[in-house]
Amino acid sequence: MKHLWDVPFLLLILLYLLAAVTSQVNPGVCRYPLGMSGGQIQDEDISASSQWSESTAARYGRLDFEEGDGAWCPEITVEPDSLKEFLQIDLRSLHFITLVGTQGRHAGGIGNEFSQMYKIKYSRDGSRWISWRNRQGKQVIEGNRNAYDIVLKDLEPPIIARYVRFMPVTDHSMNVCMRVELYGCEWLDGLVSYNAPAGEQMSLPAPPAYLNDSVYDGAVIHSMTEGLGQLTDGVCGLDDFTHSHVYNVWPGYDYVGWTNESLPSGFVEIMFEFDRIRNFTTMKVHCNNMYSRHVKAFRQVVCYFRSEADWEATPLSFSPVEDEKNPSARFITVNLANHMASAIKCQFFFADAWMLFSEITFQSDTAMYNTTLAPPKTALPPNIQPEDDPTHKVDDSNTRILIGCLVAIIFILVVIIVIILWRQVWQKMLEKASRRMLDDELTASLSIQSETFAYNHNQSSTISEQESNSTYERIFPLGPDYQEPSRIICKLPEFAQSSEEPASTSTAASKSTATTAVQDGAPHYAEADIVNLQGVTGSNTYAIPALTMDLLSGKDVAVEEFPRKLLTFKEKLGEGQFGEVHLCEAEGMQEFMNKEFLFDIPEDQPVLVAVKMLRSDASKNARNDFLKEIKIMSRLKDPNIIRLLAVCIYSDPLCMITEYMENGDLNQFLSRHEPEGQLALLSNAPTVSFNNLCYMAAQIASGMKYLSSLNFVHRDLATRNCLVGKNFTIKIADFGMSRNLYSGDYYRIQGRAVLPIRWMSWESILLGKFTTASDVWAFGVTLWEILNFCKEQPYSQLTDEQVIENTGEFFRDQKRQIYLPQPVLCPDSLYKIMLSCWRRNTKERPSFQEIHRALLELQP
Template structure:
């Protein structure tokens, strides 16, 4: 440890000489065929100390018993608690070093016929450093892996895409309260490449004959920000080589262009693609091999040259000058896909930064690999003593003997340097330790709960307070609520819906069972920053479900920008004006517009660098919104999808939203107005509430789930919209999870918060809160006396049903009969909540008689 840290702490004024030695070992990207060796769970190569778990039912079902085909103890690892609904129990394997994993195997608890527990499905999470954990997804975005059907058979699952990790966790899942047990094995090999991550621009979409070819890095497991992906690994190192025709792929059921990561010079706005590679340790790099496509007819050519910089260590400077390499002329002319070998001269580096220069309009790369060797350094520097006589000595970092001077001054000087270094190390260790714990404590204090997403469902892994832990424990003892949260006439969404097929433009989703981001608020925000409608399931086509009429295409030049309404993570909403709407024959009018008067519209814009999944969801949303034909629902007027960026044009109400309207008014009571303050009457409020209920009745008849019903999402005259999430004005109404997801928890039913179940019944709950807002004339937030964390705790009280849950209080002017309707909307049992048809009937017939 002292040797490695000494390199970091050498003063910059000292002259570094870096001779190296190497063993010329070829380290190329692995393929699935090369990496299917059992890694040692079954044969005991992995020691018990490297197998841990979140909990264990007993000593005989500890993590060490979770070995495939072994029967020690009680025959498997079994967690202490049920895995439903939290899905937070896990079995962890530490492989001690980075491995390339291509296959996993699972098994239940057999115990010579006495075991009955197994996991029908599970989720995988992995980490390369023990700090950042990544949820594995297959090539279609599905997180849940199908598991076992009995207690004894071994079920092997291919990991496509493969995993590069040191730590792997298995999270067993269940669709009800049940005990599960698990035995596992991992199959792969050592990750000799040593690559920890690469950073590159996100890929672009190529349009060929009107069909999109998605050239993005779809399996990248890092982060994406401002058009750059960083901190992860993806398709450039998955071992799959693309063919001559980049629109074809070697994988089944994926989209055109899947095998390649590609960039457009025009979209990128620069003449080169910059890719940075971070390795686990310093290595000597001899050759870089880049598998690139050279499809001349489509403006695709391999890069013309590469310029690389080398950084021997994290704290050392970049090499200068950079290494410039030209691509041979024959490689530029050959029209086939081909590996291009570039000599790197055996230079040492831990970080490489390479600029690939465009040779044409497009550059497509399928795979990058390196020939490299082990690296050792002999560090020499010159030190000067007080008499200005120089003393040259060297310190070997590779086990070579240390050159010594015969004088005693040398030993004294070395001793002083070592003492200073040890002191500095101690100070640095103390500072880092304090900062680490300060950061941890800060996170615990500031973050209410953490999230763990699965496809279409959001499960909270834990809450900072004690309440959610109690909720999970209570789930085993008192689960009296039916697992169905839909009215008897509806069918609950499947817990793990099938992953969607590759993006298609016609049709974007099946007419019979459209699945549209069923409960994934983050996914929806990533599309346009504001849409919240969802389709849980359709058991049979509705009258309009078979309508496959193409969306009306509007010319972009007719949209005149007025102002920006809001912005989501990947999209914006603009207020625009259509100056002469009568001149557009394919424009669907929501109402008659007088001749010569412009039409105000809201335009949702998808950013051009959005992923293929975001584009697919955007097109799906357009199809869904085109079906919503109701006087109390915002209508889709048209789309702009013939070119980027994709746009959706919807109605816009000039009078603004209901929250802003009511918050500036005083409810008119029987004594009449006291000042010149704008007033509103009880019958006017009930009439507006009836219109909201009518719109929601229409949505529920199509089995649509809104998931963000509130006064901020109701425009005047009453039309239900979905702009609230994207507007900064209402940022305080949403609870942010770890800087990513935003949830309107004060309007959400308890099952939404705790189990991620969004249904028509949860929309009914939100309607009750919306009605409370209206009768309180939007003077305060729901549960304004509670913090966000206490709101989440209150959801746990609804779950436990011990009589300690807190309800919104009755507004002063609210009759008891109407308040009883609100309370029925907040019933713990979602099956006992009223339907929107009943609510609409009550508001139109009975509520007016309660004044």
């Protein structure tokens, strides 16, 4: 109810958007699927250069569809540098396209063909085809790495087209198949090209501003002809034209500009061509007005209109109010007085030495009718043709009828949106209430389910039937903390039918009381009571023996209170169910530290830190867990484990301040680097040597050796949870799950459990056992990531369901399980360490002490 006061304001915004929707396109909002996956695009509008068979015809190239043979496939193998094969889509009208999506031929899991790269060509009239290039001039778009994942790519710049062609590109001879989708919205302006003088260069102190139309898709010699570009890309320039919305481009990029010195006529003439005769109401021109650099909006515009072959003799003239007080860029709206035309020629007169435009948009009645009603072929009454009406007047009665219809439709839309908003308010209130109940009751609920499954074998088959339908799905944004998958065991028939298999451990206190037929030799502390603390970011911090937790609970926190005012926010690293993680600078942190902890930063300089912050509305259990986490973190003192530096617990929100390394996490660090070699020299990319890779891996093993000595189980060891400092220093952290960047590494079961299944051992996935032995398994996967420079996700060729099925092969141990392949840079000795980490029997896996010693021996 408290949100209802927002409704009038929202309605005003809605009415404004409805009024403005035909005058300016917004690339950030214009991202709707145009009908390949939804079926709005008809089969007859999808064509191709060739097809392998009738079952791989063009009409089967729809994203996320598996009809026919699962995709469009060309007749022959695609060769390098060959652009003969294409899949073409006819949208029937001009559209503003901002995003494309591609898939390979999945065909129920048996298809393996996909396009690793592709190019796009487009056309507005079906005769002149244009090759799309990004803002840096690159044509090739990175495509798919497997046959089933959907890969979305933003088109920067967006394109305005009716026809679009996807053209597979390969670096070697191969079979390709594609499923595609286009995203955008209808191009309501109807503009098909503009002709103008080429933009010029402005001399600045340093560097110069290049005011050319860098994305113009027509011919550019002395002038620009038969194309569209930056004046129609939906991006408005900033007040200071020397800066840009686009990263890493030159000054003046957002604007097209001219100087009166090169145009003796005193004006810039731009001609606009449209798809049909339209009834124009306004033209909006986004101008720069940075008069300190002799840039001003135009002082006058004179527009001529052409509806048939000849231009009208009487032009329209408009003079905006000159502004020498406000240097902000602005839209100037020119009233076009309902002129009928298929082309408009406007002369913009200089008010100073320079004139800079970034966007020009048009509003016409024809465009507006196209969004609401089924329009007539022209905006004139049906009994009057354009040649019969030389004055191009519109009948007033018809206009009033159309306006009345529009008002009625807008009113209906407003009512619908009010109903939707009302329902959303109540849904959010109910979800918030239910989430609070779940926070308090989740642990007890899962514990009861687990114990019931363990003790009551008579009901095990019933539970299996109810829970066997649980499936994984990729999550975004991140949900709450992952839990032990007490239900995944029912995915495999062997577990669902056997009464001799062990039950999953519960989330809060796991007691292994059932008799197990699989003697996997788990360490003793895995069989005792385990305390799992709910991390603030959504990750379970560590699994800790209850005995150890009891010893810790009797001690005071060995860290000091830190003044909040000395923390400066830099950026948000991530968030979870109960809190957030912020990157901050802390002033004077050296004064609050123990002498045993040394910073290599002068005392007068701020220290980079990560701040875990508990939300003020967190439950009582979450607050207690947060304080327990502080106690645990304060006891961890190892050079390869992130240290707790200070806390803010005297007032809300509760905060813990930990180290942060200047090079970020290991996953992103390695993905930006290349292995030493000739390829890296040619690309001028930063490199990391093999010895340094081994050095970083040894540090991770050392940190895990320390945790295992305390009987602590990390449960989420991966490169995303390792931070990199100077000289390849590594420290293990625990807040990778909270970052949207890594949402694809976690999967959810039954709406609650979130699991990093590609790093988890088979017994963790199937039995819910998290031990040092399962951490060793995750270390093997982490080592595999490091040797691949984090360029690929583990088991990238498998779906999440196939990963789970593969764990069943480890359990059955019939030599059909799939191991991660040996990386190219990985010697046999290092790959043997990985394979030893993935042994089925936990007793046979090496300890972290043995792994650490083996990695040290590999270093010179």
